[in-house]
Amino acid sequence: MKALAGLYVQQFKTTMAAMFQYRASLLIWMIGQVLEPLIYLIVWSAVSTSAGGSVGSYTTRDFAGYFVVLMLVNQFSYTWIMYEFEYRVREGILSFALLKPVHPIHSDIADNVSSKLLTLPVMVLIAVGLAAAFHASISPQPWAVLVFIPVMLMAFIVRFLLEWTLALAAFWTTRVSAINQTYFVLMLFLSGQIAPLTLLPYPVQIIADILPFRWMIGFPVELLLGKLSPVEALIGLGAQAAWILIGFVLLRIVWKAGTKVYSAVGA
Amino acid sequence: MNFLRLLAAFFKVSVMGEVAYRVNFFFQIFQTFLSLVVSLGGLAVIFSYTDTLGGWGPQEILALVGVYFLVGGIIGLVIQPGMEKLIESVRDGTLDFTLTKPEDTQLIVSIGRIDIWRLIDILLGLGIMIAALIGLGEKVGLWQAGMFLLMLTVGGTIIYCFFLILATLSFWFVRIENILVIFQSMYEAGRWPVSLYPPWLRYGLTFVVPIAFATTVPAEALTGRLNWETLLGAVALALVLLVISRLIWRVGLRHYSGASA
Numbered sequence: 001m002k003a004l005a006g007l008y009v010q011q012f013k014t015t016m017a018a019m020f021q022y023r024a025s026l027l028i029w030m031i032g033q034v035l036e037p038l039i040y041l042i043v044w045s046a047v048s049t050s051a052g053g054s055v056g057s058y059t060t061r062d063f064a065g066y067f068v069v070l071m072l073v074n075q076f077s078y079t080w081i082m083y084e085f086e087y088r089v090r091e092g093i094l095s096f097a098l099l100k101p102v103h104p105i106h107s108d109i110a111d112n113v114s115s116k117l118l119t120l121p122v123m124v125l126i127a128v129g130l131a132a133a134f135h136a137s138i139s140p141q142p143w144a145v146l147v148f149i150p151v152m153l154m155a156f157i158v159r160f161l162l163e164w165t166l167a168l169a170a171f172w173t174t175r176v177s178a179i180n181q182t183y184f185v186l187m188l189f190l191s192g193q194i195a196p197l198t199l200l201p202y203p204v205q206i207i208a209d210i211l212p213f214r215w216m217i218g219f220p221v222e223l224l225l226g227k228l229s230p231v232e233a234l235i236g237l238g239a240q241a242a243w244i245l246i247g248f249v250l251l252r253i254v255w256k257a258g259t260k261v262y263s264a265v266g267a
Numbered sequence: 268m269n270f271l272r273l274l275a276a277f278f279k280v281s282v283m284g285e286v287a288y289r290v291n292f293f294f295q296i297f298q299t300f301l302s303l304v305v306s307l308g309g310l311a312v313i314f315s316y317t318d319t320l321g322g323w324g325p326q327e328i329l330a331l332v333g334v335y336f337l338v339g340g341i342i343g344l345v346i347q348p349g350m351e352k353l354i355e356s357v358r359d360g361t362l363d364f365t366l367t368k369p370e371d372t373q374l375i376v377s378i379g380r381i382d383i384w385r386l387i388d389i390l391l392g393l394g395i396m397i398a399a400l401i402g403l404g405e406k407v408g409l410w411q412a413g414m415f416l417l418m419l420t421v422g423g424t425i426i427y428c429f430f431l432i433l434a435t436l437s438f439w440f441v442r443i444e445n446i447l448v449i450f451q452s453m454y455e456a457g458r459w460p461v462s463l464y465p466p467w468l469r470y471g472l473t474f475v476v477p478i479a480f481a482t483t484v485p486a487e488a489l490t491g492r493l494n495w496e497t498l499l500g501a502v503a504l505a506l507v508l509l510v511i512s513r514l515i516w517r518v519g520l521r522h523y524s525g526a527s528a
Contacts, residue, residue, distance in 0.1 A: 024445050024446075025445055028445050028448050028449050028452070031449060031452055031453070032452035035452060035453065035455065035456065036455065038468075039455065039456055039458075039459065042459075042463055042464055042465070042468075043313065043320065043459055043463065044313075046320055046321050046463050047313055047316055047317045047320065050317045050318075050319055050320070051316055051317050055316045055317075056316075133465075175290075175294070177294070178294060178297055178298075181297075181298060181301050182301065185301045185304060185305055188305060189308060194305075194308070194309050194312065195309075195312050195313075199312065199316070200312060
């Protein structure tokens with residue numbers, strides 16, 4: 001346990017140093033993270049204005065609130081492991097990680113959390129600015145704010161487990177970008193990034209309830225906006241718990257199978 | 268004519284280089300297909316709640332999406348690969364070889380690398396535009412078509428100059444390969460008419476990163492909503508940028524000292 005804590009502290013320092021080194025990349029990455037929800041915010045505000053001030057249960061100001069919160073939730077649960085794993089396998093870097101006495105997922109968790117400690121404050125500032133500029137309405141009940149904290153953490157865990165598992169596809173193929181892109185398109189529609197899920201056709205909503213994407217992004221956003229009843233929040237927590245379990249089991253199975261087929265390049 | 272001859276030669280070399288990697292063709296098709304799904308899916312959801320978006324009807328927005336794919340394809344086919352190569356070759360000194368060639372260096376650099384698979388985006392963009400035009404019917408005449416071609420050329424020129432100026436900066440700041448990535452993520456904003464955006468973003472997308480001239484303005488020409496001020500302004504900007512980028516290029520080139528020399 002103590003050794004693991006040491007690893008996390010060390011990874012934290014390494015990540016910080018790396019991030020200060022690559023400030024420009026960080027800025028570029030942030031522009032992307034802000035721009036996409038901002039575009040959909042503007043588009044949906046326009047739709048809402050031309051439809052007389054509201055679409056479904058969302059007013060123009062609700063849309064602003066929705067996409068600003070979505071930006072933060074997405075930022076909080078974001079991982080970049082799917083881009084990195086292919087490189088690790090292809091270049092044989094993974095071999096070194098496998099030699100270490102701890103599971104390589106630990107350094108990834110530490111890396112992810114550390115970089116967010118640095119980026120999240122900046123994103124919060126941007127979010128506050130956008131919320132003010134677009135007159136966002138975010139008025140949750142106190143219970144929803146309390147429940148949001150565990151919900152957000154679980155959303156992060158679900159996303160981290162599943163994307164880490166999916167990243168392991170790199171063990172079998174070096175063409176992971178097609179898999180990644182398919183994943184992101186599904187995510188765009190089914191997590192609520194393109195529009196609040198209640199505005200999508202009913203069959204799509206059912207699919208979104210079954211698949212994990214909604215529980216990574218859309219659910220926390222709707223909760224914080226005050227769009228969910230306590231019962232719906234409980235159901236959501238249950239779905240998140242179920243997906244954490246599924247993700248954990250999948251990760252163990254796939255990791256075991258993957259490390260068996262792994263033969264490092266150059267080894 | 269010399270330009271066309273060189274372009275054909277570089278194109279041939281690219282084709283010969285790429286036919287060995289035919290799987291890339293299917294990956295590009297797949298990638299383009301996914302991008303299409305995002306565009307059309309989003310439009311389907313949005314237009315199930317409204318008839319117009321910022322004054323644009325569904326068919327007109329569809330035409331804009333077509334222009335978005337077409338121009339994105341042109342940028343990915345020839346503009347961006349060449350500029351990426353320029354930045355690389357300034358860093359590792361291989362620009363030396365290009366300088367020794369008898370043709371104009373700017374010309375060779377600009378068309379020296381071609382990503383042929385992006386032709387798929389161009390074809391898809393044309394297909395979407397045709398589908399949208401059939402829907403628009405008689406509203407589009409020869410005049411609109413002519414204006415569209417003019418604005419497409421003007422927009423392409425502005426984007427080319429923009430890329431060239433950014434890439435030329437590598438003569439002074441060697442590590443700037445990331446700067447082109449910014450454009451990539453901002454180009455997403457071109458899927459929608461810029462009139463939709465709040466003023467600060469609209470000006471940003473017009474004058475800082477000139478995406479408006481790449482997608483919105485040609486689509487305006489095609490759908491007959493282009494006014495004279497925009498038309499003349501765009502042509503003037505393209506001409507000014509051509510001169511400025513050429514000047515910066517020449518100053519930059521004088522600044523280049525090679526890596527091995």
